[in-house]
Amino acid sequence: MSQPQAHIVVVEDEVEIQQLVADYLQHAGFQVTTFGEGDRALTALTEGALEADLVILDIMLPGLDGLELCQSLRQHSQVPVVFLTARHDEIDRLLGLRLGADDYICKPFSPREVVARVEAILRRQRWLSSSAAEQGTPGLLLDPAALKVKLDNQAIELTPVEFRLLQTLVENPGRVFRRDQLVNAAYDDYRVVSDRTIDSHIKNIRLKLTQVRAEQQFIQSVYGVGYRFEPDISTVSP
Incomplete structure (x- = not known):
């Protein structure tokens, strides 16, 4: 079961895909904010405009691409990052993980799988926060x-x-x-x-x-x- 009202940020420039992912996440009980450009998402995430429990990134974005955005985020936050991208090459997956991503989903994708991956990552976050x-x-x-x-x-x-x-x-x-x-x-x-x-x-x-x-x-x-x-x-x- 998903964490009630956990906030997911989706950064995707293809409007149809952005809306599809947002719809499924909202149906699963998440609060969702969407961006079509990496620069705007980075500003919002690093300058206090919003807080996210998890970020879903496309790699091929106008302006600041997803890899650069992930790298910049890691200088400010350990928020979980999931790449959702059409780039299938192993080198891209490895680079994404090295830059700090927690998961990598290739297009075409199942929206239900995206929700399941998000829920799995957030479950791990709650488990890890149980003690220090x-x-x-x-x-x-x-x-x-x-x-x-x-x-x-x-x-x-x-x-x-x-x-x-x-x-x-x-x-x-x-x-x-x-x-x-x-x-x-x-x-x-x-x-x-x-x-x-x-x-x-x-x-x-x-x-x-x-x-x-x-x-x-x-x-x-x-x-x-x-x-x-x-x-x-x-x-x-x-």
Whole structure:
């Protein structure tokens, strides 16, 4: 069941698609605001004109495109972002995820699937906000309520997908997770996500952590299997 009156922002320049998505989301109980241009959406989202619980972006927008908009949003907010686009190439999907998107839906699409993906992401958000506690690693603090991470009192900006992956690993120190298990931890809609996508997310998390504590590699690669979190290992794995 969707969160009552959660606010979804849809940025789509094709009026028919914009209205179709908005209609289905409103029917599911969401409040919806639409934009046809990336520039106007960015201004509204970053200058306090409106607050969003989730943003749906087309990539090919007039003016500021969806990729640039997502990148700019991530400098201000960790609001979940879903790309809804006609660009099917894997490189576009990987780039979108690296820029901080939480999901990527290709056109043509099922409006019901869009609603289901939105509901799944918001369910994860509510679950993550249920508690905030230090996860047993000195200097590392995960705050699920705010989707924020601090290491040695320095804030680390993670996307919601990156946060869920790190939380899964941190809560199970020493346990080896296969990539498919990490997919299930990050996404609960059973879609197909490639190993390369998970590898890309892990690479981003590692980079952000080592920018604060360069001598320690928290997330260790287990060759041929997956990854594990080792809070006390200071050597960098290959």
